[in-house]
Amino acid sequence: MPTRNIQNNIRRLRFDADEMTQQQLADEVGVSRQTIVAIEKGNYSPSLELAFKIALVFHTPLQDVFSYEPVNVAAKKKRKS
Secondary structure, eight states: OOOOOEEEOHHHHHHHTTSOOHHHHHHHHTSOHHHHHHHHHTSOOOOHHHHHHHHHHTTSOHHHHEEEOOHHHHHHHHHHO
């Protein structure tokens, strides 16, 4: 299984935003619900523009929504576990 190096907190942010649904978020940023599902699961990396739109919906900095860990750092951490 490939190592995912882009993580996100969208599900938690939606919950904290009065349990916003995936559809509501999708409508706010102009994508399909399936796109939000794929981003939350880590199966799709959003464009930079979409990432900023998502952060704006939650009134939070981009780095509080998405984080990036280079593959070599993630692999080293995994080996230590």
